[in-house]
Amino acid sequence: MKKRMIVCGFLLCLIISGCSSYTYETTPNPQKEVGTQISDLAYEDHYVISIHYPKTENEELDSKIDEVIHMYQDQFLLDVLNYKEERLAEFNVTYQSYMKNDRYISIKLEFFQNIYQEKTMIETLVYDTKNEEFIDLYDIYDKDEIAKLADMAKAYFENEFPNECNSNQFKIGISPTLDNFNTFVLRKDAFILYFNEGNLFDRFATFEIPYEKIAPYTDLKREERATFVPYDQVLNEPVKLIDESKPMVALTFDDGPTKKYTPAILDALKEYNASATFFVLGTNAENQPAILQRMVLEGNEIGNHTYSHKQLTTLSKAKIEDEIEHTQESIFDITGKAPQMIRPPYGSKNDTVLNSIQDKKIVTWTIDTEDWRSKNAHTIVNKVLDQVKDGDIILMHDMYASSAEAAIILIPELQSRGFQLVTVSELYQYGKNDAGKIL
Ligand code: ZN
Numbered sequence: 403m404k405k406r407m408i409v410c411g412f413l414l415c416l417i418i419s420g421c422s423s424y425t426y427e428t429t430p431n432p433q434k435e436v437g438t439q440i441s442d443l444a445y446e447d448h449y450v451i452s453i454h455y456p457k458t459e460n461e462e463l464d465s466k467i468d469e470v471i472h473m474y475q476d477q478f479l480l481d482v483l484n485y486k487e488e489r490l491a492e493f494n495v496t497y498q499s500y501m502k503n504d505r506y507i508s509i510k511l512e513f514f515q516n517i518y519q520e521k522t523m524i525e526t527l528v529y530d531t532k533n534e535e536f537i538d539l540y541d542i543y544d545k546d547e548i549a550k551l552a553d554m555a556k557a558y559f560e561n562e563f564p565n566e567c568n569s570n571q572f573k574i575g576i577s578p579t580l581d582n583f584n585t586f587v588l589r590k591d592a593f594i595l596y597f598n599e600g601n602l603f604d605r606f607a608t609f610e611i612p613y614e615k616i617a618p619y620t621d622l623k624r625e626e627r628a629t630f631v632p633y634d635q636v637l638n639e640p641v642k643l644i645d646e647s648k649p650m651v652a653l654t655f656d657d658g659p660t661k662k663y664t665p666a667i668l669d670a671l672k673e674y675n676a677s678a679t680f681f682v683l684g685t686n687a688e689n690q691p692a693i694l695q696r697m698v699l700e701g702n703e704i705g706n707h708t709y710s711h712k713q714l715t716t717l718s719k720a721k722i723e724d725e726i727e728h729t730q731e732s733i734f735d736i737t738g739k740a741p742q743m744i745r746p747p748y749g750s751k752n753d754t755v756l757n758s759i760q761d762k763k764i765v766t767w768t769i770d771t772e773d774w775r776s777k778n779a780h781t782i783v784n785k786v787l788d789q790v791k792d793g794d795i796i797l798m799h800d801m802y803a804s805s806a807e808a809a810i811i812l813i814p815e816l817q818s819r820g821f822q823l824v825t826v827s828e829l830y831q832y833g834k835n836d837a838g839k840i841l
Contacts, residue, residue: 432627435590436499436507439689441801443657443711445774449482449491449517450748451475452711454685456499458507463529466536467509470525471495474513481517489716490748491517496685496710500589502622505532506542508587510596516716522606524596526585539584543593544619551616552578555595555609559602566603575601590625642677642701642824644832649792650822652829653678653809654767656707656745658800659686659693667800668696670810676823677701678809680800681745681765684709684729691736698737703825705743705765706730714758715750722758743826765826767797773805782808787815793834795826 437456444451455471458464478493485491494514501507506528513523530537543551556576560567575582575597585596593616597607613622644650658664659682671678680697682704687694697704708714708725709732717725726744734740743765746755751764769789771782782804786796798805816823824832 433498433688435501436509438661439686441657441660441686443774443801445748448485448487449478449493450713451478451493452747453493453495454710455495455497455511456509458499458509460507460529460531462534463507463509463527466527466529467511470511470527474515474523478515478517485517487518490713490750492713492716494710494712498587500587502588502590503625506530506537506588508589510587512710514710514712516713520716522599524585524598524606526587526596528586528588539580539586542588542620542622543616547619548580548583549578550619551583552576554611554615555583558609558611559607563603571600572602588622590627592624593620593622642675644822644824644828646832648822649820650824650829650832650834651790651792651794651796651816652824652826653796653798653812654681654705654745654765654826655679655798655800655805655809656681657686657711658682659690659697660801661690661693663803663806664690664693664800665696666806667809668693668700668702670813671702671823672700674813674817674823676813676817677703677825677828678823679703679705679743679765679826681705681707681743682729682733683707683711684725684732687729687732687736694733694736698739701825703743703827704733704737704739704741705745705826706733706741706762707745708747711747713748713750714746714755715752717754719754719758722755726759726762763830765795767795769794769796771796771798771805771808773798773802773808777802777804779804779807779811783811783815786812787819790816790819790821792821793829795829 434456437458440455440457442451442453453471455467475493482491492515496512498510499508509527511525513525515521528537530541559576566572582601583595585598587594592610592612595609599606613620613624655667655678658680667678680702682694694704706726706729709728710725712725714722714725730740742762744759744762745765749766756764769786771785773782776782782798798809800806813823
């Protein structure tokens with residue numbers, strides 16, 4: 403079996419690292435308070451893998467995260483061995499990380515898998531950095547009062563989903579046992595419990611309760627929660643002069659932003675007064691808000707590449723809308739602008755996808771550099787220069803050193819060949835887009 407697992411974290415290119423001469427204040431990220439995000443992506447003949455997880459610098463926690471992810475991934479790789487359908491199977495991991503009392507680190511891992519049918523599993527790890535051990539519910543909540551917690555959760559679900567709480571499944575799943583209530587995270591302001599698919603309902607469910615409501619049974623107290631800081635300057639886009647009569651192309655970068663490679667691309671764009679379009683993942687956007695703000699500030703466009711990089715064609719309309727809207731909201735919270743363009747992961751689209759995007763446009767590409775395959779800057783550059791023409795939309799990924807290197811070469815080279823480097827919206831505005839590629 404071919405295996406092309408790409409671990410971006412290992413690919414440090416000395417040429418481009420440290421190029422960025424900008425200092426931006428770190429914007430707090432309320433969803434990813436702990437750790438640096440690592441992304442692994444793989445695109446095989448019959449399946450795709452997209453994994454985002456945190457590296458926390460705590461060895462015990464990091465190796466446990468690794469172990470849990472590998473357990474799920476190995477099972478997926480076994481299950482997918484004989485899968486030969488045309489629709490790609492999929493394995494997808496996203497996370498949230500929280501710090502409580504400068505002591506407890508909570509990691510929530512969400513595993514989404516779709517081979518013949520889709521399944522979501524939530525795993526949580528809560529680590530006590532003071533005692534250097536993983537904890538369970540009874541370490542932070544009074545063991546003798548678990549029935550009180552179960553009653554509160556039950557009342558909440560009966561109120562929210564009155565028609566779904568009469569099943570035996572619900573009665574068993576909500577009964578006060580450690581097992582039922584041991585998938586949780588400690589956020590600064592609230593205690594959050596997760597119930598996996600099949601525990602209460604056929605889908606997973608979340609119960610969030612502020613610490614003050616469980617005050618008699620826990621010592622944990624509310625702390626102030628970080629929020630994204632609105633960045634009022636981001637709307638000051640530089641004025642760019644575009645000559646309608648001259649050729650133009652749009653460079654596009656998917657799957658970022660990444661702290662390692664996106665700033666070098668932005669540096670080159672700024673140096674040559676060029677623009678590009680970044681189709682970001684919601685989960686990465688939340689992880690790198692300052693880079694997102696810089697993109698907009700310097701006249702680039704941000705597009706929506708969904709929240710977690712699932713193949714939209716395998717999802718229900720509600721889930722597609724959730725992937726898109728969650729990302730729209732994250733990007734808007736960070737930059738004050740909502741994307742107008744959507745690029746579905748893997749370019750996969752069908753009628754349900756088209757019906758879920760409202761007034762936004764779906765954008766694919768006309769030149770696929772296959773940068774993830776070659777990971778060679780010169781191969782990427784040649785692939786573009788050999789075929790580039792007026793109106794092209796060029797697909798790259800700002801998650802590899804070789805892609806950033808290629809962009810740094812391509813930006814001045816394309817300009818010297820007479821191409822203006824514009825955003826997808828600008829290309830569209832001037833009617834230069836290749837017919838049928840933008841819907
Ligand atoms: Zn992608």
